[in-house]
Amino acid sequence: MMLDVQELTRRFGRDTALDGVTFSADAGERIAVVGRNGAGKTTLLRVLSTFLPADSGRASVAGFDLFSRGGAVRSVVGYLPEGAPLDPDLRVAEYLRFRGHLRRMSGRHLRRRLHDVAAFCGLAPILNARIRALSAGQRHAVGLADAILHEPDVLLFDDPLAAADAVQARSFARLLAAPEVSDGRLVLFSTHDAGLVRAAATRVLFLERGRLAADTTNIPLAGSLADWFDRWSAQ
Amino acid sequence: MSSPALVLFRKECRVALRSTATWCVFAACASLVGVFFVFALREAEGGPGTLPELFCMPLALAAPLPAAFFTMGLFARERHNGTLETLLTAPVSDAQTVLAKFSAACLLSLVALALCLPVFHAYLRFAAPPPAWDPRALASGWCAIACATVLWTALGLFFSLLCRHESAAGAATLIAGLGISMPVSGAVELPFDSALAPYSLVAFARGVADTRPLFVALSGAAFLLFLSVRVLESRRWLPSASF
Numbered sequence: 014m015m016l017d018v019q020e021l022t023r024r025f026g027r028d029t030a031l032d033g034v035t036f037s038a039d040a041g042e043r044i045a046v047v048g049r050n051g052a053g054k055t056t057l058l059r060v061l062s063t064f065l066p067a068d069s070g071r072a073s074v075a076g077f078d079l080f081s082r083g084g085a086v087r088s089v090v091g092y093l094p095e096g097a098p099l100d101p102d103l104r105v106a107e108y109l110r111f112r113g114h115l116r117r118m119s120g121r122h123l124r125r126r127l128h129d130v131a132a133f134c135g136l137a138p139i140l141n142a143r144i145r146a147l148s149a150g151q152r153h154a155v156g157l158a159d160a161i162l163h164e165p166d167v168l169l170f171d172d173p174l175a176a177a178d179a180v181q182a183r184s185f186a187r188l189l190a191a192p193e194v195s196d197g198r199l200v201l202f203s204t205h206d207a208g209l210v211r212a213a214a215t216r217v218l219f220l221e222r223g224r225l226a227a228d229t230t231n232i233p234l235a236g237s238l239a240d241w242f243d244r245w246s247a248q
Numbered sequence: 249m250s251s252p253a254l255v256l257f258r259k260e261c262r263v264a265l266r267s268t269a270t271w272c273v274f275a276a277c278a279s280l281v282g283v284f285f286v287f288a289l290r291e292a293e294g295g296p297g298t299l300p301e302l303f304c305m306p307l308a309l310a311a312p313l314p315a316a317f318f319t320m321g322l323f324a325r326e327r328h329n330g331t332l333e334t335l336l337t338a339p340v341s342d343a344q345t346v347l348a349k350f351s352a353a354c355l356l357s358l359v360a361l362a363l364c365l366p367v368f369h370a371y372l373r374f375a376a377p378p379p380a381w382d383p384r385a386l387a388s389g390w391c392a393i394a395c396a397t398v399l400w401t402a403l404g405l406f407f408s409l410l411c412r413h414e415s416a417a418g419a420a421t422l423i424a425g426l427g428i429s430m431p432v433s434g435a436v437e438l439p440f441d442s443a444l445a446p447y448s449l450v451a452f453a454r455g456v457a458d459t460r461p462l463f464v465a466l467s468g469a470a471f472l473l474f475l476s477v478r479v480l481e482s483r484r485w486l487p488s489a490s491f
Contacts, residue, residue, distance in 0.1 A: 062337045087339040098330030102263050114255040115338045159334070 021070035048220035091165035097156030101145035252340035260352035304389035312425030314360035319404025320418035389453025
């Protein structure tokens with residue numbers, strides 16, 4: 014089992030962002046986390062990435078307990094937060110090298126991976142460009158490269174299409190489903206884009222007010238996310 | 249393969265040294281010390297102050313400036329860029345993050361203080377007749393001021409964690425640093441006031457090695473670093489808007 018989440022609860026003051034969320038997932042799955050704004054999607058990904066602690070519940074990632082082995086979890090997780098935040102003062106190659114060193118990647122292995130992910134994410138022409146000069150789509154590609162650089166077991170993407178146009182959205186869906194990203198890994202991504210769910214997900218988790226309202230592999234072939242939400246809410 | 253803390257330390261130093269603003273701060277600090285050193289020399293003409301003592305007074309007054317500049321963006325900028333989230337989900341502990349950033353800012357602040365020494369050297373070169381002075385007194389005074397700088401750096405890092413904007417963090421560090429080191433006489437007297445006052449630090453350049461300022465500065469820095477780690481941990485419990 015790559016991911017095992019049991020009764021995960023997280024509160025912010027009086028607001029309950031996650032309310033007893035329970036699910037498990039295996040390697041090879043691509044899970045879309047969907048729900049209305051404020052449903053708890055970002056909080057779930059932040060808890061699973063160890064950025065936020067939970068108030069109660071248990072979770073393990075690749076066999077490591079999320080709360081007692083946070084350091085080990087971080088080394089097997091690749092996380093791309095919403096908006097792909099990057100250090101604007103660095104160049105692309107320099108940033109990726111810094112992130113690789115931070116994850117204890119060695120020189121030769123890091124160079125090889127840097128070459129591979131740059132080719133895969135289309136970064137080769139902009140490796141020497143300053144991050145502050147990149148477009149939103151290019152920044153996003155750098156964020157994706159950073160997340161997969163250390164070949165993690167679990168990939169977490171928080172609303173990866175937040176600032177993407179139609180072409181970038183299609184290209185990202187293709188990247189997400191590519192064997193380089195998803196083979197032997199668990200991919201968990203939150204999104205508001207029905208097209209991305211249809212193109213890349215093998216399973217959908219629907220969150221409503223912090224609760225897991227639906228967990229299905231029957232992905233509707235038509236309709237918008239709003240239609241799906243109405244259907245799942247009524248069940 | 250390097251430890252994540254060392255990687256973070258090197259990155260902070262590299263980014264800072266690449267910035268024009270850093271070199272401007274080095275130059276501004278040396279200029280400020282130079283100007284006030286000249287004033288001090290004129291004021292003390294024929295007076296009792298020794299040369300290292302007259303040089304260490306403006307150095308002690310200028311010490312909070314580089315510390316405030318090099319620490320103000322450490323965490324506030326990460327929060328502004330949103331990169332705190334990627335940093336705190338990398339396999340590096342909160343304590344390592346705080347220590348790496350503190351060490352980098354501390355090193356840069358000490359470099360700023362070291363770059364003020366050529367001002368003293370320039371005076372010796374052009375003074376006629378060449379004045380007599382004791383290098384050990386200058387070294388002793390500089391080390392005492394360096395210890396105080398370690399405290400100002402820890403204070404700046406702490407404010408950078410608390411403030412959302414780096415300018416606010418820098419201003420808070422300067423106000424707190426100058427407020428602690430230059431208490432208004434007759435006002436509320438804190439136990440560490442006199443220990444961290446510039447005249448106490450400058451006493452080292454007179455050959456008076458009082459360990460109290462060093463103890464206050466270094467233990468205060470250690471306490472502030474401990475608080476900073478705790479603040480960073482506690483930030484995870486606040487609503488996402490706080491990041």
